[in-house]
Amino acid sequence: MNLILGQKQLDRIHDALTENLIGIGVQSAMLIDTAGNIIVSVDNGNGVRDVYSLAALAAANFGAMSSMAKIVGEDEFSLLFHKGEKESIYFSKINDDFLLINIFGNQVSLGFLRLKAAKVIEDLTAVLVTA
Amino acid sequence: MAFINLKDKLIQAKIVYYGPGRGGKTTNLEYIYNKCSQQINSEMVTVKTQGDRTLFFDFFPFDMGKIKEYDVKIQLYTVPGQVKYNSTRRLVLKGVDGVVFVADSAVERRNKNMISLKNLEENLALYHKNIFNIPLVIQYNKRDLAKQGLPILDIETMEMDLNEQLKAPSFEASALEGNNILSTLKKIISATMSSLEKELTWEHEKWK
Ligand SMILES: Nc1nc2c(ncn2[C@@H]2O[C@H](COP(=O)(O)OP(=O)(O)O)[C@@H](O)[C@H]2O)c(=O)[nH]1
Ligand SMILES: [Mg+2]
Numbered sequence: 076m077n078l079i080l081g082q083k084q085l086d087r088i089h090d091a092l093t094e095n096l097i098g099i100g101v102q103s104a105m106l107i108d109t110a111g112n113i114i115v116s117v118d119n120g121n122g123v124r125d126v127y128s129l130a131a132l133a134a135a136n137f138g139a140m141s142s143m144a145k146i147v148g149e150d151e152f153s154l155l156f157h158k159g160e161k162e163s164i165y166f167s168k169i170n171d172d173f174l175l176i177n178i179f180g181n182q183v184s185l186g187f188l189r190l191k192a193a194k195v196i197e198d199l200t201a202v203l204v205t206a
Numbered sequence: 207m208a209f210i211n212l213k214d215k216l217i218q219a220k221i222v223y224y225g226p227g228r229g230g231k232t233t234n235l236e237y238i239y240n241k242c243s244q245q246i247n248s249e250m251v252t253v254k255t256q257g258d259r260t261l262f263f264d265f266f267p268f269d270m271g272k273i274k275e276y277d278v279k280i281q282l283y284t285v286p287g288q289v290k291y292n293s294t295r296r297l298v299l300k301g302v303d304g305v306v307f308v309a310d311s312a313v314e315r316r317n318k319n320m321i322s323l324k325n326l327e328e329n330l331a332l333y334h335k336n337i338f339n340i341p342l343v344i345q346y347n348k349r350d351l352a353k354q355g356l357p358i359l360d361i362e363t364m365e366m367d368l369n370e371q372l373k374a375p376s377f378e379a380s381a382l383e384g385n386n387i388l389s390t391l392k393k394i395i396s397a398t399m400s401s402l403e404k405e406l407t408w409e410h411e412k413w414k
Contacts, residue, residue: 077405082213110301111265111281112209112218127267128251131281135253135262138297172207 078108078172084202088115091198095191096177102162103178106199109134109171123178133176137166156185167192169199207301208402210276217273219398220281220301224326225308226318227259227287230347233381234308235264235284238391241384245269260286263298268391273399280395287322296329304341304398305330306390308381309368311348311358320367341397342374345390350380 080088088106092115096104103122106114111134116126123129137155144152155166165188167175175192208219223231232252239250246266253262263283270278285295307326309319327337352358359367361378369376375393379386 077208077210077402079210079212079406085211085213108207108209108301110207110220111283112207112220112301114209114211125248127248127279127281128265131251131263131265131283132253134300135297138300139262139294142293142297 078112078114080114085115087202088199089117091195091202092117095195095198096188099187099191100183101177101179101188103176104195105130105133105176106169107134107174107176109138109174111135114173129176133164133166133174137168137174140166165189165192167196169196169203173199173203175199208303210406215276217276217278217402218281219278219303219402220283221304221306221394221398222299222302223282223284223306223308224295224299224322225287225347226310226315226322227289229287229308229310229315229319229322230381231284231287231308232260232264234306234345234347234387234390235266235282237381237384237387238268238282239266241388242268245271259288260284261291262286262294270395278395278399280398289321289325292325292329295325296332299329299333302330302333302335302340303402304394305343306394307342307344307368307374308347309344309364311346311364312351313357313359316359316363316367319364323368338372341394341401342372343390343394343397344369344372344374344376345386346376346378347381349378349385350383 092104097117097119103118105116107130111131113126113130140152157164162178162180165177169175210217223234225231245268248266251265255261265283268280268282270280283298285298330337346364377386377390381387
């Protein structure tokens with residue numbers, strides 16, 4: 076199975092990420108698949124340079140986390156968040172095939188970001204099921 | 207699972223180098239990384255142990271340039287070959303579009319090659335992929351060992367052990383010397399692209 080997305084769908088995803096995430100101060104927001112491909116990546120102008128490496132590592136990290144969850148008897152860990160001194164990463168699962176990754180600085184609150192991400196996930200789910 | 211972006215005319219596909227531990231998968235990628243720097247706009251990512259063994263994977267994206275007006279980006283990965291790392295190996299295989307199986311020509315590795323190929327078949331099956339259908343290239347690596355007077359398996363034996371039924375395209379190679387490393391890569395990319403092309407026409411038909 077392959078994923079094919081056209082202009083309309085990609086524009087919708089791009090807009091959802093830009094409005095809800097970049098709009099609240101997130102530095103980079105990426106929709107990736109769990110194989111590590113980048114579907115859409117947006118940033119505020121100072122985003123991560125090496126998005127492909129980041130996507131590969133994020134997909135692998137997410138996969139490792141899910142496997143660990145199963146070993147300890149959880150379906151999934153509900154919060155995947157790595158906090159750095161200046162930048163942090165927040166991962167959200169959209170479904171078995173897609174992940175949303177946010178990189179953001181201290182000025183963005185995690186609580187607010189989680190709310191916004193939940194909204195984006197709703198939008199993206201709608202776009203991706205019509206794919 | 208390849209991703210096709212019709213808007214920017216971009217294709218991303220994933221190719222994984224598989225095989226027994228110490229067979230030369232990482233050395234294959236290092237050679238490609240050093241030889242093809244214009245086609246790689248990224249650092250090579252390696253997740254490895256203290257002792258320099260692959261723990262999770264090696265990775266970099268490889269720009270193929272245009273194929274039929276599409277920009278093709280190939281994500282190249284290796285897996286950790288050691289038997290104990292099967293769960294991480296499975297994670298790397300997720301969404302794979304093409305596989306290079308790197309076999310070790312050293313005589314004492316004969317069994318390890320066969321076990322690893324069997325393991326590939328099982329792990330692909332977990333993702334509902336059939337080793338007989340997926341684009342696959344077999345590489346008989348470390349042929350240069352013979353020059354140092356070390357005993358190597360002859361090609362007939364390796365073909366019989368690994369490729370008798372699969373009948374995949376195969377290359378004798380040396381990742382250390384760079385012999386046939388790029389030919390292996392070219393072959394797996396073209397096999398992966400033509401398989402994608404077939405699926406795409408099929409998926410388009412389905413949509414009509
Ligand atoms: N003689 C010889 N040694 C090789 C060749 N390819 C890899 N090696 C060596 O085999 C060892 C394991 O290689 P590596 O790429 O780490 O194997 P991996 O576990 O499959 O990733 C290293 O010491 C390499 O230098 C080859 O073609 N010929
Ligand atoms: Mg390795």
